Amino acid sequence: xxPRVNPLxxxxxxxxxxxxxxxxxxxGILALSLVVVLRVRQEVAGRPxxxxxxxxALQFVLLFLAALxxxxxxxxxxxxxxxAETWLLLSxxxxxxxxxxxxIFGATALLVFAGGLAGLLWWGSSAFGLEVGLIGMxxxxxxxxxxGLPLLALALLGRTLTLAYGLSRLGWLSGIATALGxxxxxxxxxxxSARTIYSFLPVWPLPALRLAGQDLLGEVPVSGLPSExxxxxxxxxxxxxGLAGRVWDEVEA
Amino acid sequence: MAAExxxxxxxxTKRYGGREGLHRLxxxxxxxxxxxxxxxNGAGKxxxxxxxxxLLVPSAxxxxxxxxxxxxxxxxxxxxxxxxxxYPWLTPADGERLMRGLYPDFRPARYRELLAFLEVPARxxxxxxxxxxxxxxxxxALAREAKLYLLDEPLAGIDLISRDRILRALVQxxxxxxxxxxxxxxxxxxxxxxxxxxxxxxGRLALDAPAEDLRAQGKSVVEAFKEVLA
Amino acid sequence: MSIWTILWWALLAGAxxxxxxxxxxxxxKIVLLGGLLLVAIPDPLGTRAAFWPSVGEYQMDVHLNGVVxxxxxxVCVFCxxxxxxxxxxxxxxxxxxSYALSVKGPQPYALAFRAGRVLQGGRALAPGCTTGTLExxxxxxxxxxxxxxxxxxxxASCR
Numbered sequence: 001x002x003p004r005v006n007p008l009x010x011x012x013x014x015x016x017x018x019x020x021x022x023x024x025x026x027x028g029i030l031a032l033s034l035v036v037v038l039r040v041r042q043e044v045a046g047r048p049x050x051x052x053x054x055x056x057a058l059q060f061v062l063l064f065l066a067a068l069x070x071x072x073x074x075x076x077x078x079x080x081x082x083x084a085e086t087w088l089l090l091s092x093x094x095x096x097x098x099x100x101x102x103x104i105f106g107a108t109a110l111l112v113f114a115g116g117l118a119g120l121l122w123w124g125s126s127a128f129g130l131e132v133g134l135i136g137m138x139x140x141x142x143x144x145x146x147x148g149l150p151l152l153a154l155a156l157l158g159r160t161l162t163l164a165y166g167l168s169r170l171g172w173l174s175g176i177a178t179a180l181g182x183x184x185x186x187x188x189x190x191x192x193s194a195r196t197i198y199s200f201l202p203v204w205p206l207p208a209l210r211l212a213g214q215d216l217l218g219e220v221p222v223s224g225l226p227s228e229x230x231x232x233x234x235x236x237x238x239x240x241x242g243l244a245g246r247v248w249d250e251v252e253a
Numbered sequence: 254m255a256a257e258x259x260x261x262x263x264x265x266t267k268r269y270g271g272r273e274g275l276h277r278l279x280x281x282x283x284x285x286x287x288x289x290x291x292x293x294n295g296a297g298k299x300x301x302x303x304x305x306x307x308l309l310v311p312s313a314x315x316x317x318x319x320x321x322x323x324x325x326x327x328x329x330x331x332x333x334x335x336x337x338x339x340y341p342w343l344t345p346a347d348g349e350r351l352m353r354g355l356y357p358d359f360r361p362a363r364y365r366e367l368l369a370f371l372e373v374p375a376r377x378x379x380x381x382x383x384x385x386x387x388x389x390x391x392x393x394a395l396a397r398e399a400k401l402y403l404l405d406e407p408l409a410g411i412d413l414i415s416r417d418r419i420l421r422a423l424v425q426x427x428x429x430x431x432x433x434x435x436x437x438x439x440x441x442x443x444x445x446x447x448x449x450x451x452x453x454x455x456g457r458l459a460l461d462a463p464a465e466d467l468r469a470q471g472k473s474v475v476e477a478f479k480e481v482l483a
Numbered sequence: 484m485s486i487w488t489i490l491w492w493a494l495l496a497g498a499x500x501x502x503x504x505x506x507x508x509x510x511x512k513i514v515l516l517g518g519l520l521l522v523a524i525p526d527p528l529g530t531r532a533a534f535w536p537s538v539g540e541y542q543m544d545v546h547l548n549g550v551v552x553x554x555x556x557x558v559c560v561f562c563x564x565x566x567x568x569x570x571x572x573x574x575x576x577x578x579x580x581s582y583a584l585s586v587k588g589p590q591p592y593a594l595a596f597r598a599g600r601v602l603q604g605g606r607a608l609a610p611g612c613t614t615g616t617l618e619x620x621x622x623x624x625x626x627x628x629x630x631x632x633x634x635x636x637x638x639a640s641c642r
Contacts, residue, residue: 010354017342084338090306091355092328161511167269168505173498174515181518184525191531198560198576198629221558221579223599223627243514249324250508252309310507 007093011101022077023109026070030116033066037124044127052128059124063117070113071148078106079155081163081171086253095248099156099241106152107145114141129211136207143204146230150189153240154182160247167252189232197226204230259284259432260305260323260401265314267300274300276456277314282401282432289447289464290436291478296453298436299335302403305434306332318401328357331399333390335406341379348393356397364396367426371418384415391419395426402433408442416442444474452481495523545571549587550635554580570636578625584635585620592617592634595641599628612641 016023040059044052088098118141125132158178162171203224209216260282267275275297282288282305290298303309304316307323307330318326343351345368352359371388378386391407407423408416416439423446427433437443444450450467452460459481467477502515526532545552548569557580564573573582577599593614594601601608602624617635625631632641 005354005357007354010351013354014351017347018340020342082338082340084340086308086334086336087339088355090308090327090330090332092357093355157514161515164506164508164511165502170501170505173501173505174511177498177502177515177518177522180522181515184521185518187525188521191534195534203629219558219579221627222560222577223629243510246510247508247514250510252507253303 005092007091007097008101008104011093011098012105015102015105018082019077019105019109022073025073026109026113029066029070029073030113030120033063033117033120036062036066037120037127040124041127049129056125056128060121063121063124067114067117070117071110071151074106074110074113075151075155078102078152079159081159081166085163089248089251089253094245095160096242096245098248099160099244102156103153103237103241106156107149110148110152111142111145114145117141131208131210133208136205139205140207140225143225143230147233149237150186150233150240153237153244154178157240157244157247158182160244160251163253164247164251185236189229189236192232193226193229196228198222199228201227201231203227257284258282260318261316262301262304262311263315263317265301265304265311265316267297267304267309268312273456275304278453278456278458279314280451280458280461282434284400284432285430287427287433287435287446287448289440289443289450289474290434290453291438291440291450291474292436292453292459293438293482295455297456298453299405300456301453302332302405302434302436303334305401306330306403308332308334326400329400331394331397331402333394333402333404333407335409339378339386339390341377343378345373345375345389345392348389352393352396358398360396360398363426364392367392367396367422370425371422382412384411387411388415388419391422395422400431402431402435404433404435406436406438408437408439420446440478441475447474450474450477452478454481492523495519547571548590548636550590551585552635553583553585555583557582568636568638570634570638573631573633575631576629578628578631580625582623582625582633583620584617584623586617590617590635591615591637591639593632593639593641594623594634595630595632596625596628597630600624600626601628601631614639614641 036059040055043055047055091098115138118137119134122132122134122137158175161174161178165171165174203222204227205224206217206220206222258281262278262280265275265278266273278297278301280301290301292298300309304311305318305323307316307318307325307327316323318330323330339348349361349364352364353361368389371392373385373389373392374381378389381389387407388411391404394402394404404423407419411419420442423433423435427446435443435446444464447464449463450460451458460477462477464474467474472480499516499519502519503512506512544554545564545566547566550571552571557578559575559580560577562573562575562578564571566572591614593612594603594608595612596608596610598610603613604621605624623633634640
């Protein structure tokens with residue numbers, strides 16, 4: 001390929017154009033979450049401290065559901081194959097570049113979405129007198145995003161495998177096998193993490209959490225979250241993207 | 254001196270499950286030749302083109318473009334597919350951006366000239382007629398400086414005026430050094446374009462003849478087509 | 484082997500065959516067969532079934548050779564408390580809590596930790612290895628002590 005052409009910006013632009021609708025929905029979820037936090041702040045203002053627990057729980061649950069819905073939407077958006085893929089199959093950049101562009105797009109969207117929700121949670125918590133470290137909260141969001149990356153890569157691989165079974169019309173079977181295999185693979189990853197947490201990497205710091213000057217995490221036995229699962233997740237992500245790239249190069253259509 | 258062979262199919266069979274799409278097809282495509290791949294629906298034209306493009310892998314036999322697997326030479330192959338969908342939101346300007354980033358041999362100036370010549374409106378694909386969509390796809394394919402152009406049914410389902418424009422664009426854009434394989438069952442309209450006619454029937458090679466030879470025999474490509482199908 | 488197991492395996496074998504023949508992509512074949520293999524043999528070494536119950540094992544309040552250990556408000560991650568001969572050993576990846584050790588006579592001890600805070604009778608210990616002899620009843624307070632290895636009894640060491 002001509003070294004003057006770097007396809008990555010074009011492919012990222014293509015992802016952005018393809019997913020404008022999905023991004024709008026993600027933006028809508030963030031906007032709704034903002035409305036929830038604003039309403040909760042208004043409600044909390046006049047209430048005595050003892051009555052605020054229910055509202056805090058409600059806000060937390062709604063923001064958690066928003067995070068879950070956004071993540072699932074993103075997985076579906078990345079995992080959906082379209083007819084226009086066939087045209088892209090013969091484009092000059094290799095499969096790995098295509099998959100990398102999709103992954104970078106998905107991971108960036110997830111990071112921005114999670115960062116937005118973390119910011120809202122931080123702001124929403126302050127209405128209850130909770131002092132949460134913003135940097136620590138964003139760090140926690142980043143931790144969760146990194147844990148979610150293998151799932152994004154699995155969605156990409158699953159979509160490409162479906163494409164590879166397009167001619168034999170066995171895309172549905174490859175989808176089931178991918179889902180079942182992924183479920184077991186993540187089980188292994190979880191177990192490996194459980195066996196080795198806090199063993200060889202420094203911890204990922206928890207956000208500071210204080211109420212009326214008292215450290216709420218003082219009694220927590222750990223000083224942070226284990227970093228080992230992040231390492232395994234990143235290795236698995238790289239492997240899955242590599243495989244998705246190879247399958248892309250071998251797809252018939 | 255015989256022209257260098259740019260692409261070849263050697264005893265290629267392609268099976269889809271239990272069905273055979275192509276049976277032991279052998280073809281050599283020299284550089285600079287315009288080949289008409291002719292046949293009825295289901296004759297194996299699209300399968301042959303997709304094999305040459307690298308979009309299909311033969312079940313048996315061998316396909317080579319410039320001595321390598323077609324997929325490895327995709328930077329030199331321009332493939333216009335009848336069935337591929339393009340993104341419904343894509344405008345001709347988006348098409349230019351996409352092609353510039355994905356194909357180093359894409360020539361934007363030529364693309365714009367083609368768009369103007371083919372009268373493709375600057376609107377999203379979903380708002381274009383089938384003929385306009387076909388013309389846009391053709392402009393995208395022809396604006397590349399490829400070695401091998403594979404055009405699958407560029408005239409199918411397209412109105413007469415669009416057909417005329419497409420044919421004129423093809424004549425105008427023909428580059429001597431490029432090899433073109435054009436599949437169609439609109440034989441009468443396209444016959445003036447071919448140096449050679451390859452007829453497929455039920456996945457098999459029925460006739461492979463230079464257009465000049467057919468004419469020397471006092472036959473048009475259309476007449477030969479009718480004979481083969483009879 | 485139950486009929487359901489046989490059916491399940493037959494189903495997986497059928498799926499594997501269909502997926503092997505359904506594409507020309509060797510990578511896709513290998514990936515999906517690998518996926519089905521993970522489904523078919525979820526615990527090939529038999530270690531997974533044993534691992535999870537072991538996570539919850541943690542026993543305290545030890546009585547051994549004149550040493551009595553009582554734990555208070557102890558919270559730990561991956562703790563093991565065991566007796567090896569005449570020696571008591573506590574290991575943990577993370578430990579917060581208080582341990583009161585009563586000794587009838589002098590007992591050698593070794594305590595190693597990577598980070599966090601450990602107080603021995605109110606005196607802070609530096610991360611790393613501390614060895615010595617317990618002459619009287621002593622309380623050890625741990626706050627987020629990381630990679631802890633605490634041994635009391637003959638042969639105690641930070642090895």
